[in-house]
Amino acid sequence: xxxxxxxxxxxxxxxxxxxxxxxxxxxxxxxxxxxxxxxxxxxxxxxxxxxxxxxxxxxxxxxxxxxxxxxxxxxxxxxxxxxxxxxxxxxxxxxxxxxxxxxxxxxxxxxxxxxxxxxxxxxxxxxxxxxxxxxxxxxxxxxxxxxxxxxxxxxxxxxxxxxxxxxxxxxxxxxxxxxxxxxxxxxxxxxxxxxxxxxxxxxxxxxxxxxxxxxxxxxxxxxxxxxxxxxxxxxxxxxxxxxxxxxxxxxxxxxxxxxxxxxxxxxxxxxxxxxxxxxxxxxxxxxxxxxxxxxxxxxxxxxxxxxxxxxxxxxxxxxxxxxxxxxxxxxxxxxxxxxxxxxxxxxx
Numbered sequence: 599x600x601x602x603x604x605x606x607x608x609x610x611x612x613x614x615x616x617x618x619x620x621x622x623x624x625x626x627x628x629x630x631x632x633x634x635x636x637x638x639x640x641x642x643x644x645x646x647x648x649x650x651x652x653x654x655x656x657x658x659x660x661x662x663x664x665x666x667x668x669x670x671x672x673x674x675x676x677x678x679x680x681x682x683x684x685x686x687x688x689x690x691x692x693x694x695x696x697x698x699x700x701x702x703x704x705x706x707x708x709x710x711x712x713x714x715x716x717x718x719x720x721x722x723x724x725x726x727x728x729x730x731x732x733x734x735x736x737x738x739x740x741x742x743x744x745x746x747x748x749x750x751x752x753x754x755x756x757x758x759x760x761x762x763x764x765x766x767x768x769x770x771x772x773x774x775x776x777x778x779x780x781x782x783x784x785x786x787x788x789x790x791x792x793x794x795x796x797x798x799x800x801x802x803x804x805x806x807x808x809x810x811x812x813x814x815x816x817x818x819x820x821x822x823x824x825x826x827x828x829x830x831x832x833x834x835x836x837x838x839x840x841x842x843x844x845x846x847x848x849x850x851x852x853x854x855x856x857x858x859x860x861x862x863x864x865x866x867x868x869x870x871x872x873x874x875x876x877x878x879x880x881x882x883x884x885x886x887x888x889x890x891x892x893x894x895x896x897x898x899x900x901x902x903x904x905x906x907x908x909x910x911x912x913x914x915x916x917x918x919x920x921x922x923x924x925x926x927x928x929x930x931x932x933x934x935x936x937x938x939x940x941x942x943x944x945x946x
Contacts, residue, residue: 635720783884829855
């Protein structure tokens with residue numbers, strides 16, 4: 599090659615190399631292409647603050663973050679969600695058909711809003727609502743949902759527990775749209791601050807509802823909500839009856855200012871309402887204090903509470919599996935020890 603030609607090639611190569619973007623700039627450009635829709639929950643027009651965990655997870659992905667809320671009279675809930683920092687837009691749909699989150703009615707409407715927004719990720723809480731709506735939406739858009747994640751490694755790689763939390767799986771998705779439900783205890787709920795996201799009306803196909811909400815029977819309580827409480831006292835089969843459950847557990851919960859939970863065995867035996875069940879097939883909690891009373895510690899129950907900061911157990915069987923995970927344990931008759939503890943707490 600002639601010297602002049604070599605110099606020309608060298609100059610061209612230097613221009614190409616100099617023009618190559620850095621790793622940081624490529625990562626930034628990729629993050630700008632990401633867009634996440636966080637599906638929020640509401641009840642009677644009031645924003646469910648626990649669902650704001652979806653914003654926390656969405657921000658870990660990077661890119662733009664939008665919120666979505668639907669139901670009746672959701673304007674105030676949308677305005678509250680718009681105050682979360684880092685959120686660019688809140689999309690709201692006001693229609694009675696979506697008030698109760700029935701998946702047959704809600705999913706087709708959500709699909710239309712996802713198509714319009716061109717989102718790469720859709721996130722909802724791993725709640726009764728999220729578990730019923732999002733799989734249907736994912737199927738309608740030919741994607742596979744990734745459920746109950748506890749960590750985000752990248753925009754396509756996620757971590758989730760399997761086998762009742764005894765193993766951890768790292769899952770990579772190649773779907774064009776990633777549908778994710780998140781474990782609320784792994785992502786702290788974001789809080790409204792000084793944000794000023796735009797609020798706009800979403801797409802409402804106004805299709806004829808194919809399912810109808812008939813009624814609900816709610817157990818009302820002044821105690822903290824089980825899913826978000828900082829203290830939880832749970833009773834198990836060892837309480838022997840509903841009367842004993844209420845007599846022993848409720849005064850303890852009131853003395854501690856705690857929420858009441860129950861094992862599946864206690865729920866199946868009729869000692870406590872199904873909404874109080876903690877475990878693999880119930881609620882997953884991670885309070886500062888979890889007190890297990892008369893609970894042996896089956897693996898399914900441990901899956902729902904083992905992330906608690908302090909675990910205390912009272913059981914007459916010193917070999918019960920619950921003591922293997924408990925930070926503090928008391929071997930004794932719960933019908934004697936719990937009332938004694940309740941009185942000491944009240945007197946402190």
